[in-house]
Amino acid sequence: MTDTSVFSKENIPVTVLIRLLAVWVLVLAPLHPSLAQDVLSYHPAFSEGEAVLLPEIAGAWEVDLFGQDTVSFQRAGDNFYLVRVHSEGPSPRYEGVFTRIGNSVLLDLLPIVPDSIGTRDYRKQLLEVHSLFRVTVDKDTLHLASPNYRWFYDNVIAKKSPVSHLLAGSRLVLTLSTDELRAFFAEHSRDSGFFENDVIVHRVVAQEGSHIAIGQSLTEGLQQDKDEKGAAPRQEGCMPSFPYKDGWLGGDGGLSVPIGPSKSLWLFGDTFVGKKDQTTRSGSSMVTTIGITTCRPDQTVDMQYYWRNMYTDHPDHFFQSHTDRYKYWPTDLFMHNHNLYVVMSKIGPKPGASPDDIFNWSAIGITIAKVTDPNATPPDQWKIDLFPWSHVLDANLYDGGFAEDGKYIYFFMLKEGRKNYLVRLPLDYIESPEGHIEYFSRDETWKPGSDSADAKILFDDRLIGRVLYHPESKRWLMAYGPHFGRKSIYFRVASEITGPWSDRHTLYECPELIEGTPLYDEDNFCYCARVHAQFFNEDSSKLLVTYTCGSKNWSKSIANMTIGVPRVLVIPVPR
Numbered sequence: 001m002t003d004t005s006v007f008s009k010e011n012i013p014v015t016v017l018i019r020l021l022a023v024w025v026l027v028l029a030p031l032h033p034s035l036a037q038d039v040l041s042y043h044p045a046f047s048e049g050e051a052v053l054l055p056e057i058a059g060a061w062e063v064d065l066f067g068q069d070t071v072s073f074q075r076a077g078d079n080f081y082l083v084r085v086h087s088e089g090p091s092p093r094y095e096g097v098f099t100r101i102g103n104s105v106l107l108d109l110l111p112i113v114p115d116s117i118g119t120r121d122y123r124k125q126l127l128e129v130h131s132l133f134r135v136t137v138d139k140d141t142l143h144l145a146s147p148n149y150r151w152f153y154d155n156v157i158a159k160k161s162p163v164s165h166l167l168a169g170s171r172l173v174l175t176l177s178t179d180e181l182r183a184f185f186a187e188h189s190r191d192s193g194f195f196e197n198d199v200i201v202h203r204v205v206a207q208e209g210s211h212i213a214i215g216q217s218l219t220e221g222l223q224q225d226k227d228e229k230g231a232a233p234r235q236e237g238c239m240p241s242f243p244y245k246d247g248w249l250g251g252d253g254g255l256s257v258p259i260g261p262s263k264s265l266w267l268f269g270d271t272f273v274g275k276k277d278q279t280t281r282s283g284s285s286m287v288t289t290i291g292i293t294t295c296r297p298d299q300t301v302d303m304q305y306y307w308r309n310m311y312t313d314h315p316d317h318f319f320q321s322h323t324d325r326y327k328y329w330p331t332d333l334f335m336h337n338h339n340l341y342v343v344m345s346k347i348g349p350k351p352g353a354s355p356d357d358i359f360n361w362s363a364i365g366i367t368i369a370k371v372t373d374p375n376a377t378p379p380d381q382w383k384i385d386l387f388p389w390s391h392v393l394d395a396n397l398y399d400g401g402f403a404e405d406g407k408y409i410y411f412f413m414l415k416e417g418r419k420n421y422l423v424r425l426p427l428d429y430i431e432s433p434e435g436h437i438e439y440f441s442r443d444e445t446w447k448p449g450s451d452s453a454d455a456k457i458l459f460d461d462r463l464i465g466r467v468l469y470h471p472e473s474k475r476w477l478m479a480y481g482p483h484f485g486r487k488s489i490y491f492r493v494a495s496e497i498t499g500p501w502s503d504r505h506t507l508y509e510c511p512e513l514i515e516g517t518p519l520y521d522e523d524n525f526c527y528c529a530r531v532h533a534q535f536f537n538e539d540s541s542k543l544l545v546t547y548t549c550g551s552k553n554w555s556k557s558i559a560n561m562t563i564g565v566p567r568v569l570v571i572p573v574p575r
Helices: 012-018 120-124 149-157 178-188 554-559
Strands: 038-041 059-063 070-076 080-086 093-101 104-111 131-138 141-145 165-168 171-174 199-206 248-258 263-273 285-295 301-306 327-336 339-349 361-371 384-388 398-404 408-415 419-426 438-440 446-448 467-470 475-480 488-494 505-509 524-537 542-551 567-572
Touching: 038 131, 038 149, 093 178, 149 171, 248 285, 248 327, 248 524, 248 542, 263 327, 263 524, 285 327, 327 398, 339 398, 398 467, 398 475, 467 524, 475 524, 505 567, 542 554
Parallel strands: 038 171
Antiparallel strands: 059 070, 059 199, 070 080, 080 093, 093 104, 104 131, 131 141, 141 199, 165 171, 248 263, 263 285, 285 301, 327 339, 339 361, 361 384, 398 408, 408 419, 419 438, 438 446, 467 475, 475 488, 488 505, 524 542, 542 567
């Protein structure tokens, strides 16, 4: 993530190193004097919901004036491109995001600073800034135009305009917020001289494939395990557990879905991982991981864990974002047409967070990951596609409440903090949701879009968890909590997913939060209660529920191995 703690006029010139940026990337440097006068931006020109894909850009392009240099665009993550410059000497890399402002398409370029440059502390001082280009694609010709320093000198510097900026050497750095920057470009981009003359480049090679391949860095695998219909029957005879083994030292979340008659996939959020024989969290790293439980014929359960770059000095998240701007936190998952779909929040830094804030992050977008037939190949060979959803669902309004019924997926959205309303999407449009989202309105009909003002409020509470249908009682059931600072796991029931929902009742109270119990600690907090439908025991009418506890004291999180791992409960179905 970008560290802004060294934002000062004295540090800006260090970006001469980074500013091999688009000037060199797109081979504009030869068009400028040695002290190029450039216009840069401290903030990006887009939010996650405003990033757009430009499929026609993928491939390699050659600069008209200097044929030995090429620029390539390769789809990366869910909504941006890896931009490489191929020329003599080092080949710099950038994250390229396209966004529409009015009738123009802008390319926002951010440098990827290699780990080989200095130390981590040194790299913190390399303030990352954005270069912006107006982009026009005409078949196999690409036109690029950068903001014109002369226009900004005449209209901003000379006129002492209130437009927020600073001068760093021969560079003008706009410090407008993203919203202000977009409004400024929308107002002035058609002004005469606002952009410099186009640089023209021509296509060389069409890009094959839409994504960067996921690293082949896992160990072990899965065997194909399906019944004749491809369905996953219940695994009620098996009790899952989460042993510390093979370098897996605890993780939260504990989302699950059956992927075969005897197998379940588990997704974990923040996970402590270490070397294969490591048994303590001291010196461990933290990434997101997955696990596979296999129910053996004798009803014992085997668990295998996976993450990227296992047992190396640089472990990585299983579902990679391919950027340092954010990481993915899985919020739910489901199977459809033998494919696995994972709903993930994009998690970035929280601007201005207190040093004591243990929740120093914010949700900035939503992504859907698709794993094509997870039973067909080992995890290190899984084909994973990423689909941007930030433009159709507001990450600030989605707290993790999720359900699916075989025809639709449902999202419980929030407004005014705790008021829940419902949106849905037909399963056939998971990969192309535009125009197919519906919300449950105040007149109790489904309407196109996601109009929170007209949506029917179903209940007032913080819901973070899976909502599932219980066929034996013919009711929908949600279990959730504990809320931060509370000790109870709650439940509600309804005959229809649209309600009316029952009042909130207590399902369980966590002993880690109850004074006098052996597990209690004053710094503990618990969260992320989940119901796992595949383990429902029909004979005894009992549900399997997991939750996780952590500590507000980081040293206790490291030392206390009784927390930081899903705890398993077997609870009678609420009546």
